[in-house]
Amino acid sequence: NAGVTQTPKFQVLKTGQSMTLQCAQDMNHEYMSWYRQDPGMGLRLIHYSVGAGITDQGEVPNGYNVSRSTTEDFPLRLLSAAPSQTSVYFCASSYADRGPYNEQFFGPGTRLTVL
Amino acid sequence: QQQVKQSPQSLIVQKGGISIINCAYENTAFDYFPWYQQFPGKGPALLIAIRPDVSEKKEGRFTISFNKSAKQFSLHIMDSQPGDSATYFCAASGYSTLTFGKGTMLLVSP
Numbered sequence: 001n002a003g004v005t006q007t008p009k010f011q012v013l014k015t016g017q018s019m020t021l022q023c024a025q026d027m028n029h030e031y032m033s034w035y036r037q038d039p040g041m042g043l044r045l046i047h048y049s050v051g052a053g054i055t056d057q058g059e060v061p062n063g064y065n066v067s068r069s070t071t072e073d074f075p076l077r078l079l080s081a082a083p084s085q086t087s088v089y090f091c092a093s094s095y096a097d098r099g100p101y102n103e104q105f106f107g108p109g110t111r112l113t114v115l
Numbered sequence: 116q117q118q119v120k121q122s123p124q125s126l127i128v129q130k131g132g133i134s135i136i137n138c139a140y141e142n143t144a145f146d147y148f149p150w151y152q153q154f155p156g157k158g159p160a161l162l163i164a165i166r167p168d169v170s171e172k173k174e175g176r177f178t179i180s181f182n183k184s185a186k187q188f189s190l191h192i193m194d195s196q197p198g199d200s201a202t203y204f205c206a207a208s209g210y211s212t213l214t215f216g217k218g219t220m221l222l223v224s225p
Contacts, residue, residue, distance in 0.1 A: 004158075033212075040124070042204060042217035043159070050211070058212060090158050101147045101208060106158030 001026050004107035006091050012113045013081040021076040021110050023091030030096030032074040036087040081114045118142050119207050121216025128223050134192035136219045138205035145207040150190050153202045195223045
Protein backbone atom coordinates (compact mmCIF):
# COMPACT_ATOMS: atom_id res chain seq x y z
CA ASN A 1 0.00 0.00 0.00
CA ALA A 2 1.22 3.49 -0.84
CA GLY A 3 -0.79 4.95 2.05
CA VAL A 4 -1.60 8.65 1.67
CA THR A 5 0.08 10.35 -1.27
CA GLN A 6 0.19 14.07 -1.98
CA THR A 7 1.27 15.94 -5.09
CA PRO A 8 3.08 18.15 -5.72
CA LYS A 9 5.72 18.14 -2.97
CA PHE A 10 6.61 21.77 -3.60
CA GLN A 11 4.81 24.57 -5.40
CA VAL A 12 5.40 28.27 -5.94
CA LEU A 13 2.46 30.41 -7.02
CA LYS A 14 1.95 34.06 -7.77
CA THR A 15 -0.78 35.98 -5.99
CA GLY A 16 -4.10 35.42 -7.72
CA GLN A 17 -3.21 32.12 -9.35
CA SER A 18 -5.30 29.05 -8.71
CA MET A 19 -4.18 25.50 -8.22
CA THR A 20 -5.23 22.11 -6.91
CA LEU A 21 -3.35 20.10 -4.31
CA GLN A 22 -3.90 16.42 -4.88
CA CYS A 23 -4.44 13.81 -2.16
CA ALA A 24 -5.08 10.12 -2.65
CA GLN A 25 -5.22 7.10 -0.34
CA ASP A 26 -5.40 3.40 -1.08
CA MET A 27 -6.57 2.17 2.34
CA ASN A 28 -10.30 2.48 1.62
CA HIS A 29 -10.58 5.15 4.30
CA GLU A 30 -13.80 7.13 4.25
CA TYR A 31 -12.70 9.97 6.53
CA MET A 32 -10.27 12.41 4.91
CA SER A 33 -9.11 15.84 5.94
CA TRP A 34 -6.84 18.72 5.00
CA TYR A 35 -4.67 20.63 7.48
CA ARG A 36 -2.29 23.50 7.12
CA GLN A 37 0.80 23.78 9.29
CA ASP A 38 2.37 27.15 10.01
CA PRO A 39 5.29 27.86 12.37
CA GLY A 40 4.04 28.22 15.93
CA MET A 41 0.43 27.56 14.89
CA GLY A 42 0.25 23.79 14.94
CA LEU A 43 -2.06 21.96 12.56
CA ARG A 44 -5.29 23.69 11.65
CA LEU A 45 -8.16 21.91 9.95
CA ILE A 46 -9.24 23.35 6.59
CA HIS A 47 -11.91 20.93 5.33
CA TYR A 48 -12.86 17.35 5.97
CA SER A 49 -15.00 14.62 4.44
CA VAL A 50 -16.73 11.63 6.01
CA GLY A 51 -17.30 9.92 2.67
CA ALA A 52 -17.78 10.40 -1.05
CA GLY A 53 -20.07 13.33 -1.75
CA ILE A 54 -19.89 14.70 1.81
CA THR A 55 -17.62 17.55 2.85
CA ASP A 56 -17.61 20.08 5.66
CA GLN A 57 -15.61 23.08 6.80
CA GLY A 58 -12.96 23.07 9.45
CA GLU A 59 -11.37 25.89 11.40
CA VAL A 60 -9.81 27.82 8.48
CA PRO A 61 -11.83 27.14 5.28
CA ASN A 62 -11.75 30.58 3.66
CA GLY A 63 -10.01 30.62 0.28
CA TYR A 64 -10.17 26.86 -0.16
CA ASN A 65 -12.60 24.50 -1.85
CA VAL A 66 -12.85 20.73 -1.71
CA SER A 67 -14.85 17.99 -3.36
CA ARG A 68 -15.04 14.25 -2.81
CA SER A 69 -16.23 12.36 -5.83
CA THR A 70 -14.47 9.08 -4.95
CA THR A 71 -13.39 7.38 -1.72
CA GLU A 72 -9.73 7.53 -2.81
CA ASP A 73 -9.29 11.18 -3.75
CA PHE A 74 -9.75 14.44 -1.85
CA PRO A 75 -8.33 17.42 -3.78
CA LEU A 76 -7.91 20.86 -2.23
CA ARG A 77 -8.40 23.86 -4.50
CA LEU A 78 -6.98 27.31 -3.94
CA LEU A 79 -9.24 29.65 -5.87
CA SER A 80 -7.09 32.81 -5.87
CA ALA A 81 -3.83 32.31 -4.01
CA ALA A 82 -2.75 34.87 -1.42
CA PRO A 83 0.57 35.20 0.46
CA SER A 84 -1.31 34.26 3.65
CA GLN A 85 -1.80 30.81 2.15
CA THR A 86 1.93 30.14 2.18
CA SER A 87 2.12 27.03 4.34
CA VAL A 88 2.71 23.30 4.45
CA TYR A 89 -0.44 21.38 3.64
CA PHE A 90 -1.13 17.90 4.96
CA CYS A 91 -3.80 15.49 3.90
CA ALA A 92 -4.89 12.76 6.32
CA SER A 93 -7.22 9.79 6.23
CA SER A 94 -8.76 7.31 8.65
CA TYR A 95 -11.55 4.79 8.93
CA ALA A 96 -14.87 6.55 9.07
CA ASP A 97 -16.69 4.52 11.67
CA ARG A 98 -15.32 6.84 14.35
CA GLY A 99 -13.62 9.43 12.13
CA PRO A 100 -11.17 11.49 14.18
CA TYR A 101 -11.20 8.90 16.97
CA ASN A 102 -9.24 6.59 14.72
CA GLU A 103 -5.57 6.90 13.91
CA GLN A 104 -5.08 9.62 11.31
CA PHE A 105 -2.65 8.63 8.54
CA PHE A 106 -0.93 11.72 7.21
CA GLY A 107 0.61 12.25 3.80
CA PRO A 108 4.12 13.69 3.34
CA GLY A 109 2.85 17.22 2.81
CA THR A 110 2.93 19.89 0.10
CA ARG A 111 5.03 22.99 0.74
CA LEU A 112 3.32 25.95 -0.93
CA THR A 113 4.79 29.41 -1.35
CA VAL A 114 2.66 32.27 -2.65
CA LEU A 115 4.61 35.28 -3.86
CA GLN B 116 -10.16 30.87 20.46
CA GLN B 117 -7.52 28.24 21.05
CA GLN B 118 -9.21 25.12 22.33
CA VAL B 119 -6.06 23.09 23.08
CA LYS B 120 -3.15 24.87 24.74
CA GLN B 121 0.23 23.15 24.64
CA SER B 122 3.43 23.93 26.53
CA PRO B 123 6.31 24.34 26.38
CA GLN B 124 6.93 25.53 22.84
CA SER B 125 10.38 23.94 22.86
CA LEU B 126 12.25 21.62 25.19
CA ILE B 127 15.84 20.44 25.53
CA VAL B 128 16.45 17.27 27.52
CA GLN B 129 19.60 15.31 28.18
CA LYS B 130 19.78 11.74 26.93
CA GLY B 131 18.28 9.44 29.53
CA GLY B 132 16.18 12.20 31.07
CA ILE B 133 12.40 12.60 31.24
CA SER B 134 10.62 14.82 28.72
CA ILE B 135 7.29 16.27 29.83
CA ILE B 136 4.85 18.10 27.56
CA ASN B 137 1.61 19.52 28.87
CA CYS B 138 -1.73 20.27 27.28
CA ALA B 139 -4.94 21.84 28.52
CA TYR B 140 -8.32 21.92 26.87
CA GLU B 141 -11.46 23.96 27.30
CA ASN B 142 -14.22 22.02 25.56
CA THR B 143 -15.76 19.46 27.93
CA ALA B 144 -17.19 17.62 24.91
CA PHE B 145 -13.69 16.41 24.02
CA ASP B 146 -13.37 12.72 24.79
CA TYR B 147 -10.37 11.47 22.85
CA PHE B 148 -6.84 12.74 23.31
CA PRO B 149 -4.09 11.55 20.95
CA TRP B 150 -0.47 12.60 20.70
CA TYR B 151 1.25 12.84 17.33
CA GLN B 152 4.98 12.83 16.60
CA GLN B 153 6.44 14.61 13.60
CA PHE B 154 9.98 14.38 12.25
CA PRO B 155 11.34 17.14 9.98
CA GLY B 156 10.02 16.90 6.44
CA LYS B 157 7.47 14.23 7.35
CA GLY B 158 3.80 14.11 8.17
CA PRO B 159 2.70 13.59 11.78
CA ALA B 160 2.20 10.02 13.01
CA LEU B 161 0.12 8.76 15.91
CA LEU B 162 2.23 8.05 19.00
CA ILE B 163 -0.26 7.23 21.74
CA ALA B 164 -3.84 8.14 22.66
CA ILE B 165 -6.11 8.09 25.71
CA ARG B 166 -9.82 8.24 26.50
CA PRO B 167 -11.00 10.14 29.62
CA ASP B 168 -12.21 7.01 31.39
CA VAL B 169 -8.61 6.23 32.41
CA SER B 170 -6.07 8.45 34.15
CA GLU B 171 -2.94 6.99 32.61
CA LYS B 172 -1.85 5.01 29.57
CA LYS B 173 1.62 3.65 29.01
CA GLU B 174 3.21 2.31 25.83
CA GLY B 175 6.88 1.53 26.20
CA ARG B 176 8.72 4.70 27.22
CA PHE B 177 5.70 6.91 26.45
CA THR B 178 3.01 7.65 29.04
CA ILE B 179 -0.06 9.87 28.90
CA SER B 180 -1.36 11.22 32.19
CA PHE B 181 -4.91 12.55 32.14
CA ASN B 182 -6.66 14.79 34.68
CA LYS B 183 -10.30 15.15 33.72
CA SER B 184 -11.28 17.58 36.48
CA ALA B 185 -8.44 19.93 35.60
CA LYS B 186 -8.97 19.41 31.86
CA GLN B 187 -5.29 18.69 31.43
CA PHE B 188 -3.21 15.89 29.97
CA SER B 189 0.48 15.37 29.52
CA LEU B 190 3.00 13.24 27.67
CA HIS B 191 5.96 11.80 29.54
CA ILE B 192 8.89 10.33 27.62
CA MET B 193 11.06 8.24 29.92
CA ASP B 194 14.73 7.59 29.19
CA SER B 195 14.65 10.13 26.36
CA GLN B 196 16.82 9.28 23.37
CA PRO B 197 18.28 11.43 20.56
CA GLY B 198 15.94 9.58 18.18
CA ASP B 199 13.01 11.08 20.10
CA SER B 200 14.00 14.53 18.84
CA ALA B 201 10.90 15.66 16.95
CA THR B 202 7.88 17.92 17.21
CA TYR B 203 5.06 16.61 19.37
CA PHE B 204 1.43 17.64 19.02
CA CYS B 205 -1.34 16.97 21.47
CA ALA B 206 -4.86 16.88 20.08
CA ALA B 207 -8.45 16.50 21.21
CA SER B 208 -11.61 15.31 19.55
CA GLY B 209 -15.24 15.57 20.48
CA TYR B 210 -17.12 14.30 17.46
CA SER B 211 -16.21 14.95 13.87
CA THR B 212 -12.94 16.84 13.97
CA LEU B 213 -9.54 16.79 15.65
CA THR B 214 -8.14 19.97 17.24
CA PHE B 215 -4.37 20.18 17.61
CA GLY B 216 -2.15 22.09 20.01
CA LYS B 217 0.57 24.32 18.60
CA GLY B 218 3.31 21.75 19.07
CA THR B 219 6.44 21.25 21.15
CA MET B 220 9.85 20.92 19.52
CA LEU B 221 11.86 18.42 21.56
CA LEU B 222 15.62 18.14 21.31
CA VAL B 223 17.33 15.33 23.17
CA SER B 224 21.02 16.07 23.52
CA PRO B 225 23.48 13.13 23.41
